[in-house]
Each structure stands twice: as structure tokens, then as C-alpha cells.
Amino acid sequence: MIVIKNDLCDFCGTCVSVCPVDVIELYEARLVIDHEKCTECLKCVKVCPVRALEIQG
Amino acid sequence: MKDYYDIIIVGAGPAGSTAARIAAQHGAKVLLLEKDREIGVPVRCGEAVGEKGLKRVLEPRPEWIANRIEAVRLIAPDGTVVKVHHEDIGFILDRKRFDYDLAMMAAQQGVKVVTKAYVYGLLKENDSIAGVKVLHLGKHFQIKAKIVIGADGVESRVGRWAGLKTNLGLKDIETCVQMTVSNIKLERSYCDFYFSAKLAPGGYLWVFPKNEHLANIGLGISGEFAAQKSPLEYLTEFIEQKFPEAAILTTVAGGVPCAQFMEKVVANGLMLIGDAAHQANPMTGGGIIQSIIASDEIAGRVAAEAIQKNDVSESALAAYAKEWDKVNGNSHRRSYRLKEAVYKLTDDDLNRTAATISKKAPDKQTIINIFKTALIQHPKLVPDIIKVFLGSD
Incomplete structure (x- = not known):
């Protein structure tokens, strides 16, 4: 499961831009991942400018 | 509504x-x-624009312009500075x-x-x-x-x-971090671009002064290279080393489609x-x-x-x-071909290019000559280089 570290996230949307299955919602200061539809391809984790995403479990 | x-x-x-x-x-x-x-x-931006480009689309208002840029400097991995002879000056905006x-x-x-x-x-x-x-x-x-x-x-x-x-x-996104940095000392009329796999792999690092003591400093690296070390880590290291007294007023992340x-x-x-x-x-x-x-x-x-x-x-x-x-369309397609070639250059290639160019007369230190020298192994790209940088599209 991809975990969002809210204290690091800058809500910039770089993760959203690479998500191949469009499962990330970006509000003004909130990021939400639909874990059921996420394929865990890890593109979002790799591209995050501030390492706010992490795979766990 | x-x-x-x-x-x-x-x-x-x-x-x-x-x-x-x-x-x-x-x-x-x-x-x-x-x-x-x-x-x-x-x-979420470096805030630099060319004067010609801005004037094509809008009548610039003084309050949009934080600073006027007279020249661009490219800094090679070994520190060699190439001052680019370029006619179009630029602005650092207040975005x-x-x-x-x-x-x-x-x-x-x-x-x-x-x-x-x-x-x-x-x-x-x-x-x-x-x-x-x-x-x-x-x-x-x-x-x-x-x-x-x-x-x-x-x-x-x-x-x-x-x-x-x-x-x-991943190869078509630049993952970026930008900081507003104060308590530093700069020459305000120069925009500096650092090219080096050690500083910003598959991208570049910029220092865009807003005045002598304030700058927009940031970098973008290719999405392919961000997993090992994040843009934030790259930029923090650079600023600590180059501007140890710096006070960082903002830190903003972002992505740019390339x-x-x-x-x-x-x-x-x-x-x-x-x-x-x-x-x-x-x-x-x-x-x-x-x-x-x-x-x-x-x-x-x-x-x-x-x-x-x-x-x-x-x-x-x-x-x-x-x-x-x-x-x-054509200009964009050429820029993409150039990007693909430029981002494959090694730090040795970049150092060699800077050494060759810095020996030329100042008026020959043009962006076209820099790219021609850097991409000497890719003669097919020379027409692209000339067209992209002369803006002949």
C-alpha cells in the first residue's frame, strides 16, 4: 500500500501526472489514493520531489 | 455561480x-x-521569461518584473563558467x-x-x-x-x-524543487544555469536573482533519476554548500512536463x-x-x-x-529531440564543451555554438539546434 506522509507532501501533483491508472485525488492541501484501484507501479513514489510517498506492507 | x-x-x-x-x-x-x-x-515556477516572448503576448507591467536579466551563465560540472552571448534579455517575474x-x-x-x-x-x-x-x-x-x-x-x-x-x-517529467533564498550575495543581472549529473541529473539547477540578496533557486531532475535521491535532497545540499548563510523563505515542489x-x-x-x-x-x-x-x-x-x-x-x-x-509544433518537436540528446551528455562531455567554448571570443560564446560543440557526436541535430535557438519557427 502506498502511504502518504502528510507532513512532507507539498500537494504539487507530480505524482498525479505519472499515475497510469488515475487513482490519486489532489485537493488544495490533501492527497487521497484509491488503494483498491492502485496497481502499486510505484511511479508516484519514484517521482515525488520531496519523498512524501512510501510503499508499506 | x-x-x-x-x-x-x-x-x-x-x-x-x-x-x-x-x-x-x-x-x-x-x-x-x-x-x-x-x-x-x-x-511553482522558476519565474524567468524572455523579454521578446513576454512582449509578444502582453504589455509588461512594472509590478510583474522583479528583475531584468542582462546575461546568462552556464556552469559546467568542473565549475567552468561560460557567459552566453545572447541578444534577448530576460525578466524574473513576480509570478x-x-x-x-x-x-x-x-x-x-x-x-x-x-x-x-x-x-x-x-x-x-x-x-x-x-x-x-x-x-x-x-x-x-x-x-x-x-x-x-x-x-x-x-x-x-x-x-x-x-x-x-x-x-x-518518468522520462518525460522533470521533478522539481524551488526555494526563495535570502541572505545571500549575487550579481543581480546574471541568470546562472548549472549542468551536472551530480547536481541535477537529467535536468539543470537554476539561480535566478530577484535582487542582490534574494533569488529563486531551484532544480529539476528527470523522473527517471529521482528514486535514488530526491530533488529536495539535491537542492538542500547545493544551497548548504554554495550559500551556507542562506535563509530559505519558501520551499515549493512541482513537476514540469517535458x-x-x-x-x-x-x-x-x-x-x-x-x-x-x-x-x-x-x-x-x-x-x-x-x-x-x-x-x-x-x-x-x-x-x-x-x-x-x-x-x-x-x-x-x-x-x-x-x-x-x-x-x-515543429519547434516543440525539435526541442524534444535536443532534450533527448542533451540529457545523455556525461559530465565529461559537459566539461569538454565548456573548455572549448570558453576559449572562443566572447561574441562566439553563443548558445548555438555551445550546443553544436556539446552535440558534436550528433551532427544530424545541428539544424535543430540552429532553428530552436534562433527561434526561426
């Missing part, structure tokens, strides 16, 4: 605000939606003020501007996009429109919801502009001017004309895609 507008634009950056203003000038009723609480904030004014200029033409409006889906009718679903101050709205324009940035989902492929591969020319930017009742349409220059990452040209000279007008003729089909809106290809 009413329940119908001719055109709804999602995103109030330079592209969205410009398209809104132009469409309204041509008689359309326009709603401009911004998800954040404040237009122009945060500034917050700039974006504010573009939205206000739209409002003055009758555009309804709404902030804190999060678009979470599209309405569809008979195979055409027919409006948006919005969350605004805790309430859900469905607002109809003949045309929806996605100006929702690099993370564009509006296009995807309409069936356009806007998601980027992708192939996007051919399909319209669907029935839908258009994409700006970063959402991957219009940033893939070589430099600069996108302000292209976004405004696409929105002002083309998309805003095409959208308003489609409303007047009551034909918002994909084939009617394709006039925008065709005109944009004519204006910028």
Missing part, C-alpha cells in the same frame, strides 16, 4: 486566465475555477502578482472567477463533455457548459476524464491548454509564454467561435490543435 456557462475553465494559472479573458472578449459567458484558496499561490493580474484582467472582461472550487469530474451528454462536477466550500455543484477547458496543470485529470492520454512517463508534442488536445466539448496539454518547452521546461500564446492567440478565440457557431464537436475544436501545431 450559475448552473450554466458557455465555457468553464478549470485552473486559473496563466493559460486558464488568458483563455478566459479572450473567450469573454469574444462574447462568451465564462466561469474560471481555481482549486486553491488564492490565485498565483504557491509559485504571484502576474497570475493575480491575469485573473483580474479576465474578471474585467466579465469572467466569473471562483477560488476554492475543486473539480472532481465531468458531466457527459451524448458523447460530448457537457460540464463539470465541483466541490466548493463543502457543497457539491453540477455546472453545465458547452465547452470545458482543462488548464489544470501538469496533473491534469480533466483530459483523462475525457479520454485523452495526459499521464506522463514531453513530446501532444497531438490530441481536444475532444467533443473539451480543450486542454498549458501544462495540461504538455505545452512547456521540453528542453528548458519554460511554459509561461507558450501557454499564453496557445490560450490567447488560439484556444480562447476558437472556443468563443465554436460557441457562436454552436458547434463544439471535436472536429470544430480541432482548429485549435491545428493552429497550435502550426505555431509551435
Whole structure:
């Protein structure tokens, strides 16, 4: 499961831009991942400018 | 907000605000939606533009200009500095003020501007996009429109919801961090670009002064290389080393599309502009001017004309895609070819290039000669280099 570290996230949307299955919602200061539809391809984790995403479990 | 507008634009950056203003000038009723609480904030940008480019699209206002740039310096991995002889000078913008004014200029033409409006889906009718679903101050709205324009940035989902492929591969996104840095000492008339795999692999690091003691400093690295070390880590290291006394006033992350020319930017009742349409220059990452040209000279007008003729089909809106290809397609494709070659250069290649160029007479230290020298192994790219940097498109 991809975990969002809210204290690091800058809500910039770089993760959203690479998500191949469009499962990330970006509000003004909130990021939400639909874990059921996420394929865990890890593109979002790799591209995050501030390492706010992490795979766990 | 009413329940119908001719055109709804999602995103109030330079592209969205410009398209809104132009469409309204041509008689359309326009709603401009911004998800954040404040237009122009945060500034996810290096804030540099060329003077010629800016003057092509707008009469610059003094309050938009933080600083005038007289020259560009390229710094090689070994520290060799090449001062580039270049005629077009540049500006460091105050992007917050700039974006504010573009939205206000739209409002003055009758555009309804709404902030804190999060678009979470599209309405569809008979195979055409027919409006948006919005969350605004805790309430859900469905607002109809003949045309929806996605100006929702690099993370564009509006296009995807309409069936356009806007998601980027890792090699086609630059992942960036930018800081506003004070308590430093700079020559204010120089923009510095650092090229080195150690500082910014598959990208570059910039130091853009706002005055002698304040700069926009940032870097972008290719999405392919960010997993080992993040842009934030790269930039923090650079600033600690280069400016140990620095006070960092803002830190902002962001992504820039550095992708192939996007051919399909319209669907029935839908258009994409700006970063959402991957219009940033893939070589430099600069996108302000292209976004405004696409929105002002083309998309805003095409959208308003489609409303007047009551034909918002994909084939009617394709006039925008065709005109944009004519204006910028070849230049964009060349820049992409150059990017692919430049980002394969090793630090040794870059050092050799800087050494060769710095021995030439100052007036021969041009950007074209730099690229020609750097890409000497790629003679096929020389025409691309000349055309891209002479702006002959």
C-alpha cells in the first residue's frame, strides 16, 4: 500500500501526472489514493520531489 | 455561480486566465475555477521569461518584473563558467502578482472567477463533455457548459476524464524543487544555469536573482533519476554548500512536463491548454509564454467561435490543435529531440564543451555554438539546434 506522509507532501501533483491508472485525488492541501484501484507501479513514489510517498506492507 | 456557462475553465494559472479573458472578449459567458484558496499561490515556477516572448503576448507591467536579466551563465560540472552571448534579455517575474493580474484582467472582461472550487469530474451528454462536477466550500455543484477547458496543470485529470492520454512517463517529467533564498550575495543581472549529473541529473539547477540578496533557486531532475535521491535532497545540499548563510523563505515542489508534442488536445466539448496539454518547452521546461500564446492567440478565440457557431464537436475544436501545431509544433518537436540528446551528455562531455567554448571570443560564446560543440557526436541535430535557438519557427 502506498502511504502518504502528510507532513512532507507539498500537494504539487507530480505524482498525479505519472499515475497510469488515475487513482490519486489532489485537493488544495490533501492527497487521497484509491488503494483498491492502485496497481502499486510505484511511479508516484519514484517521482515525488520531496519523498512524501512510501510503499508499506 | 450559475448552473450554466458557455465555457468553464478549470485552473486559473496563466493559460486558464488568458483563455478566459479572450473567450469573454469574444462574447462568451465564462466561469474560471481555481482549486486553491488564492490565485498565483504557491509559485511553482522558476519565474524567468524572455523579454521578446513576454512582449509578444502582453504589455509588461512594472509590478510583474522583479528583475531584468542582462546575461546568462552556464556552469559546467568542473565549475567552468561560460557567459552566453545572447541578444534577448530576460525578466524574473513576480509570478504571484502576474497570475493575480491575469485573473483580474479576465474578471474585467466579465469572467466569473471562483477560488476554492475543486473539480472532481465531468458531466457527459451524448458523447460530448457537457460540464463539470465541483466541490466548493463543502457543497457539491453540477455546472453545465458547452465547452470545458482543462488548464489544470501538469496533473491534469480533466483530459483523462475525457479520454485523452495526459499521464506522463518518468522520462518525460522533470521533478522539481524551488526555494526563495535570502541572505545571500549575487550579481543581480546574471541568470546562472548549472549542468551536472551530480547536481541535477537529467535536468539543470537554476539561480535566478530577484535582487542582490534574494533569488529563486531551484532544480529539476528527470523522473527517471529521482528514486535514488530526491530533488529536495539535491537542492538542500547545493544551497548548504554554495550559500551556507542562506535563509530559505519558501520551499515549493512541482513537476514540469517535458514531453513530446501532444497531438490530441481536444475532444467533443473539451480543450486542454498549458501544462495540461504538455505545452512547456521540453528542453528548458519554460511554459509561461507558450501557454499564453496557445490560450490567447488560439484556444480562447476558437472556443468563443465554436460557441457562436454552436458547434463544439471535436472536429470544430480541432482548429485549435491545428493552429497550435502550426505555431509551435515543429519547434516543440525539435526541442524534444535536443532534450533527448542533451540529457545523455556525461559530465565529461559537459566539461569538454565548456573548455572549448570558453576559449572562443566572447561574441562566439553563443548558445548555438555551445550546443553544436556539446552535440558534436550528433551532427544530424545541428539544424535543430540552429532553428530552436534562433527561434526561426
